[in-house]
Amino acid sequence: MPAATLSPTTRGAAPSLSVVVPAYNEAEVIEEFQRRLGAVMDGIGLSWEVVYVDDGSSDGTPALLAALQATRPEVAVVALSRNFGKEAALTAGLDHASAREAIIVIDADLQDPPEVIPELVAAWREGFDVAYAQRRSRAGETWTKKATASAFYRLMGRIGGPVRLPADTGDFRLMSRRAVDALLQLRERHRFMKGLFAWVGFPSRAVPYDRAPRAAGTTKWNYGRLWTLSLEGITSFTTVPLRVATWLGLGTAAAALFYGGWVVVKALLFGDPVPGYPSLMTVVLLLGGVQLITLGVIGEYLGRIFNETKGRPLYVVGRHVPSGRRGSLPAE
Ligand code: UDP
Ligand code: MG
16 A cells, blocks of 8 residues: 655655646646646645646647746656657656656546546555546537447447446546556557556546536547547457458358359249349449458558557657756756
């Protein structure tokens, strides 16, 4: 069990808790976020730091983070060299989190209320390695987004194998140091974080909360990105689509065999007065379609193999200022 240390964040000493916050163009909310987070974290009674990952923001976010860092010693900033996407930003934050005991992942837009963190910490103190915040409601989200999300979780539940994705769970969670260390060993480029979290295992507990609508700014998600994310989730955790392609191929081949037999028998018995243009067309189109779908499925996997084999780093750090230092920052 973690010892309750009340020491302040001092230079060189690793804090007990790290809070990792990916931030991409969050200038409108970052100060309010830091204020609420600070109030909550100071009340926990453990030393802490917050690692902001500036994911190549093009608004005032970097300046605001630098200003925060000048006044609060708990603030660490990792600035990526460009926008790498949330999953990479999160990984960068986890890589740079120095906490000895546990790490909390939270969005900057206040959709994940920092006030839930003490409950996550309480679950961790009870001995759970992972405490994930589970949404009770999805206020401010459209009906279609809720429906597509639920369909996705059902599909993943069916084909995901032994890795179970908890429904209505985002990245907002607390993980013990050993869970994070395990997670960081998974260096795949196609990072479906929800799946990676689940893959790691360890005793986990859900903490229900009400998800707020975005405090300000706009979501960076659209249906294109959600589609990509779902594909990511499916292709990096299961090869079921490849098997489906095989069955589809076998199924159409069997159907074609029967149909071919029937055509021959029919021609022998009744002759073949009219050349079967409609049926010919149907079969050609059907087979063409099936082949293209199957090729597409193979292509999805092949593309991912291609990306993985390049072995590129997941992100590039432009600048890293760890927590625990007051005063002005070295100029770029
Ligand atoms: N984010 C990021 N890089 C991106 C997109 C988003 O670091 O390319 C961060 C963003 O600043 C926020 C979190 O990831 O803290 C969640 O993003 P968003 O609110 O847009 O997603 P949603 O809550 O709609 O799923
Ligand atoms: Mg959000």
